[in-house]
Amino acid sequence: MTQAPEPRKIHQLDARSLRGLAHPLRMRLLTSLRFDGPATASQLAARLGESSGATSYHLRQLAEYGFAEDDPERGKGRERWWRSVHQGTYLDDQLRTDPTPEVRGALNAxxxxxxxxxxQELATWLGTEGDWSKEWIESSDMSDFTLQLTPAQNAELGRKLHELIESYRALAPDEGTPDAARVRIHLHAFPTKPGADT
Known part of the structure; x- marks a missing residue:
């Protein structure tokens, strides 16, 4: 019987932590730590095509803002390993409507x-789908829909989609299950003006 997964640790962004995270390299570093696991600054530099000086600096910044921390179980001698503190990030609606120029700039970035x-993730999939099995190719999805909704209905739809997706965490197969893979799901829901979707 599959055991229910532990609750995911989610970092709720505030104005300070948003400003600390809103940098392209920091976001890429954090994504790599979350997806690929703990690493040293040198390993991350090689993964991301950056200098180890840049990755070291931005890892320290991620630590200062509470996103990354030392992984003492892995470090030996002078080798410093880093890991993500949380499994996800939540952007509060209050930040999306904050009128402060510093917050608006960080939010946009x-x-x-x-x-x-x-x-980039979608483009990578499209460029490499031939490397995957027929079953994976046929089970993948790249769809878009246009609905006429109110803001309340759009919010309800988002909540229901999130609940459905989260329910699949408990169904995750055990490590090493044949043909199981990590699946990325992107959701985008936003209004458009007449003529914008033609």
Whole structure:
């Protein structure tokens, strides 16, 4: 019987931590630590095509803002390993409507980097899907829909989609299950003006 997963640790962004995270390299570093696991600054530099000086500096910044920490179980001698403190990040609606110029600037940088990352992930899948099995190719999805909704209905739809997706965490197969893979799911729901979707 599959055991229910432990609750995920989610970091709720505030104005300070948003400003600390809203940098392209910091976001890429944090994503790598979350997806690929603990690493040293040198390993992350090689993964991301950056200098180890840059990754070291931005890892220290991530630690200062509460996103990354030392992984003492792995470090030996002068080798410093880093790990993510949380499994996810939550952007509060209050930050999305904050009129402060510093917060607006950080929010725009954060959201645009996240959207760029989503596009890169999708492009990577499209460029490599031939490396996957027929079953994975047929089970993948790249759809879009247009609905006429009120803000309340859009919020309800988002909540229901999140609940459905989260319910699959308890169904996750055990490590080493044949043909199981990590699956990325992107959700984007936003209004458009007439003529914008033609």
């Amino acid at each position: 954060y959201l645009h980097e996240a959207a760029t990352h989503h596009a």
